[in-house]
Amino acid sequence: MALDSAHLNAGQQHQPEFAAMSPNHKIPLLVDSGQAIFESGAILIHLADKAGRLLPRDGAARSTVLQWLFLQVASVGPMLGQLWWFRHGAVAGPRNEQALERYGREVHRLYGVYEQRLASSAWLAGASYSIADIATWPWLASHHELGLDMAGYPAVSTWLERIAQRPATQRGMAQAKGE
Structure with a gap:
């Protein structure tokens, strides 16, 4: 069952078939080998574990990625x-x-958290690009829609640009725009 905005506007996410897979009646939803996985963070963890990339298998490095992923979530x-x-x-x-x-203050505080982290680390979880970067990038890249002046966040700006230049990001953004 593929859902797009037309299906969502029609309320198909509330149909029993979909609700059985996604109890919150929301997208995203991934069905992989018959297993339904809902929520973005859970989907990213599943895909990274399956591919053996973008999330260390265990230890402190995995914990660090998950901490930054959960901060985004x-x-x-x-x-x-x-x-x-x-x-x-x-x-x-x-x-x-x-x-x-209230939300403007909190958004500035969060950008400050990321600024501090990225001033001392190339990627959110350390030396390697990870699912934490993938999950966070689209949100922080929306600064223009939020009316944020990025002058106070040079490390975040550099990180945003570095991810925007990745070929996979460019392909994903082109696909999202229907190109």
């Missing part, structure tokens, strides 16, 4: 998503300045 996605919503999605009624201030 638990904080970056929700906070940047909320800021985006209150800037662009909430069109009914007056702008919620309190929400914009």
Whole structure:
């Protein structure tokens, strides 16, 4: 069952067949060899383990990747998503300045966390590009939509550009744009 925005707008994610695989009724959902895997972080871990790439098999290096992945999942996605919503999605009624201030402050704090990390590390989890970088890049690359001035985040800006230049990123972005 492939779902796109037309299917989602029609509510097909609430059909029993989909809900049995994704109890939160959300995408993404990956079905691999008959196993349904929901949630982006879980999908990335599954694919990295399966491929034997982008996530160390064990030890401290694996833990470091997972910590940075979970920071994206638990904080970056929700906070940047909320800021985006209150800037662009909430069109009914007056702008919620309190929400914009609260989420704006938290987004700046998070960019500061990443700035500090990337000022001393080429990649989020250390010396190697990983699923933590893959999961975080699209969110931090949305700074222009969030109205963030990147002058205070030179290490983040360099990291964003380095990932944007990766051939796989370019192919993925072209595919997402339908090119």
